[in-house]
Amino acid sequence: MAEAQTVSGRTRGMGELIDVAGKVTEIAPFGHTLAALASERPEIVGLTADMGRYSDILPFRDAHPKRFFNVGMAEQSLIMTAAGLAKTGKIAYCTTYSVFITRRAYDFVALACAHSMANVKIFAGMPGLVNGYGATHQATEDLNMMRGIADLTIIDPCDATELKQVVRAVADIPGTVYVRNLRGKVPVELGEDYRFEVGKAKVLRPGRDVGIISTGYMTARALDAGRIAQEQGIDAGVLHVGTIKPFDAASVIAFAKRFDRIVIAENHKTSGGLASLVVEALYEAGIVKPTIKIGLADSFFECGSQEYLEAKYGVDLSRFVRAIVDAQ
Amino acid sequence: MSILNHPPSEVDLSALKGRALNLRRKMMAMASGKGEGYIAQGLAMADCLASLYFHEMRYDPQDPEWPGRDRFVLSTGHYSIAMYAVLAEACILSPDELPTYGLNGSRLPMSTFDETPGVEMVGGSLGHGLGQAVGMAMGLRLDGSSARVFCEFSDGELQEGSTWEAAMAGATFNCDNLVVLVDCNGIQADGPVTVRIEPVADKLSAFGYETVEINGNSVEQLTSALAAARTANGKPKAIVMRTTPGFGIPTIMARDRAHFVRIDPSEWTALAQELETHNG
Numbered sequence: 001m002a003e004a005q006t007v008s009g010r011t012r013g014m015g016e017l018i019d020v021a022g023k024v025t026e027i028a029p030f031g032h033t034l035a036a037l038a039s040e041r042p043e044i045v046g047l048t049a050d051m052g053r054y055s056d057i058l059p060f061r062d063a064h065p066k067r068f069f070n071v072g073m074a075e076q077s078l079i080m081t082a083a084g085l086a087k088t089g090k091i092a093y094c095t096t097y098s099v100f101i102t103r104r105a106y107d108f109v110a111l112a113c114a115h116s117m118a119n120v121k122i123f124a125g126m127p128g129l130v131n132g133y134g135a136t137h138q139a140t141e142d143l144n145m146m147r148g149i150a151d152l153t154i155i156d157p158c159d160a161t162e163l164k165q166v167v168r169a170v171a172d173i174p175g176t177v178y179v180r181n182l183r184g185k186v187p188v189e190l191g192e193d194y195r196f197e198v199g200k201a202k203v204l205r206p207g208r209d210v211g212i213i214s215t216g217y218m219t220a221r222a223l224d225a226g227r228i229a230q231e232q233g234i235d236a237g238v239l240h241v242g243t244i245k246p247f248d249a250a251s252v253i254a255f256a257k258r259f260d261r262i263v264i265a266e267n268h269k270t271s272g273g274l275a276s277l278v279v280e281a282l283y284e285a286g287i288v289k290p291t292i293k294i295g296l297a298d299s300f301f302e303c304g305s306q307e308y309l310e311a312k313y314g315v316d317l318s319r320f321v322r323a324i325v326d327a328q
Numbered sequence: 329m330s331i332l333n334h335p336p337s338e339v340d341l342s343a344l345k346g347r348a349l350n351l352r353r354k355m356m357a358m359a360s361g362k363g364e365g366y367i368a369q370g371l372a373m374a375d376c377l378a379s380l381y382f383h384e385m386r387y388d389p390q391d392p393e394w395p396g397r398d399r400f401v402l403s404t405g406h407y408s409i410a411m412y413a414v415l416a417e418a419c420i421l422s423p424d425e426l427p428t429y430g431l432n433g434s435r436l437p438m439s440t441f442d443e444t445p446g447v448e449m450v451g452g453s454l455g456h457g458l459g460q461a462v463g464m465a466m467g468l469r470l471d472g473s474s475a476r477v478f479c480e481f482s483d484g485e486l487q488e489g490s491t492w493e494a495a496m497a498g499a500t501f502n503c504d505n506l507v508v509l510v511d512c513n514g515i516q517a518d519g520p521v522t523v524r525i526e527p528v529a530d531k532l533s534a535f536g537y538e539t540v541e542i543n544g545n546s547v548e549q550l551t552s553a554l555a556a557a558r559t560a561n562g563k564p565k566a567i568v569m570r571t572t573p574g575f576g577i578p579t580i581m582a583r584d585r586a587h588f589v590r591i592d593p594s595e596w597t598a599l600a601q602e603l604e605t606h607n608g
Contacts, residue, residue, distance in 0.1 A: 045470070069466065069501065077459050077493035084463015087448065088471065089395070092463075108490070111450045112460055116442050 025185040026160040030123055031059035033167040034093055038064050041171060045085050047071060047094040049078040055095035055125045056183040075105040079120070083112035086119040091171050097131070098124035098139030098180060102146060109176065114152045117175035123167075127156070127180035127216060128267030128296070129309045135300035139180075143244055144272025146178050153177040153198060154245040156216035156266075156274075159189035162242060165196040173198055180216055189220040199243045201251040207237020210324050211259035213252060215241045215274045218265040218294070218315070225320030236263075236324045241274060249281040256282055262291045263323045267315065270295035292323045329394075332418070334386040336555075344547040347378040347417060349607045352576050354413035356603060358429040359589075360596040365430065365438070368573035368586035370410035372513055372545065373480070376569060377414040379550040380478055389419040392446045396475050399464050401448050403457020403481035404511070405439040411447060412436045420446040455488025457481050458508060462494050465503040465564075476505045484516040486525040492535075498564040499536030506564040507557045508537070511544065513571045517587050529568045537566035544569025577602050
């Protein structure tokens with residue numbers, strides 16, 4: 001499925017995650033899981049807006065061709081059609097890139113879907129700097145935008161393990177769900193004992209010295225950084241906030257209370273996403289501690305390889321290690 | 329369970345005209361209570377809604393959520409006054425509720441929401457109807473249902489790009505269980521429709537719709553067009569309705585600014601009398 005290029009210094013195939021070297025990966029966990037789930041649930045339909053190949057939904061199309069619909073390059077139509085299908089009792093999984101859903105079809109997600117609690121499950125690909133095609137393709141403000149829609153569930157999975165569980169879980173979450181989809185070769189970071197629960201943040205490393213609160217695939221980065229910091233005698237805890245909305249403020253507060261220093265990390269701007277949620281929750285709970293935000297500035301971003309972009313914009317592994325070890 | 333308009337019967341034009349008059353009476357009562365509203369568009373839609381709800385559409389007034397029902401998707405949410413009138417006339421809503429139109433806390437707001445029994449979608453943001461109707465038509469077909477989807481939208485909504493995206497989808501997915509009813513009344517919020525949207529019928533034909541253009545204030549032409557649209561031939565159907573804002577009440581028909589009508593309290597009795605004189 002994935003057609004990533006590995007040539008250093010070049011933009012990779014669309015949305016191929018870095019850090020796959022030396023890691024166990026799964027190919028197209030979204031599409032394969034959806035295909036299997038749809039064999040059990042005849043009410044599931046799948047849609048895309050000309051992004052079947054690049055959203056990993058083709059395994060579903062191949063398994064259930066009569067329940068698959070490609071509406072073409074028409075994101076408003078994608079969401080309206082999904083809403084209409086949902087209103088006849090279907091669970092409509094639909095895919096395209098995050099930028100196209102959020103920037104082009106916002107009104108339709110809000111009113112045709114969320115307001116009606118329509119069973120539309122949006123798997124929005126290429127979140128943040130996963131995409132090397134520049135600002136046109138990089139959804140760096142999508143969490144901020146989607147948080148503004150009432151009755152919408154928002155999930156930012158960490159890895160293939162979580163993504164597969166999310167594909168199944170959202171079928172039973174009432175109403176509309178927005179998921180940041182990971183495609184291609186998706187690393188397996190979390191153990192088999194990991195259990196996704198909507199609305200629940202999970203402690204992945206207890207830690208002692210510094211607490212990292214993270215979401216999406218930045219949690220995998222946090223775990224890697226934690227291992228490196230451990231070798232330097234610093235014990236970092238990691239709390240993974242898989243569900244952005246509803247936000248698990250109670251778990252975030254309980255976790256933060258245990259540390260003198262907090263690091264918040266997300267594949268998103270540091271305004272309007274996880275960092276904003278965490279800081280707001282902590283402030284309201286009367287907790288003010290030294291905090292480092294790892295995320296993107298309020299800017300548009302260049303084209304380039306993910307390694308280049310992440311290093312340039314300060315969300316790469318070395319930035320994590322510096323934040324944990326040097327507290328800067 | 330009591331399913332209306334099933335199986336199809338002979339057209340009773342006199343009865344349908346009576347229903348349309350009842351709808352207009354209900355709308356005038358609602359608007360007079362509020363003192364204002366989208367009454368001109370509502371009055372113009374009365375003949376279409378009478379033809380749908382009292383001749384063409386299959387539904388159960390006692391169970392508006394019946395899965396086998398034909399769907400009526402009102403895309404122009406501000407035509408709510410007409411929607412509530414027909415839902416009350418069809419006994420899906422109680423007529424006693426109509427005086428709450430547009431009042432705080434009412435289930436009958438100025439723009440439609442799907443919390444209201446019999447309303448299929450949130451309709452206030454224009455360009456949302458056709459796409460959802462296409463999805464409903466696809467879903468019903470997947471279920472093997474013979475139910476159809478009737479979707480109203482306006483000439484003004486043809487300025488929304490989403491309507492054309494949806495129009496393509498309806499034809500691409502061969503939704504022959506979809507009938508679109510385009511209310512071409514020639515007005516929008518700022519006055520006459522100024523963006524070049526004509527020729528509407530030719531455009532929809534080119535998009536793959538089996539299209540007919542009629543007088544949308546003639547129940548004869550409406551019922552005839554609806555009967556022709558029953559064909560399951562792989563193509564969606566389009567009925568382009570030329571309507572006259574305020575139809576049935578000459579004083580409102582003569583208004584230059586008909587999009588949102590405000591009427592002095594002293595005028596209502598005379599207007600109600602006009603309705604009876606011209607339609608009784």
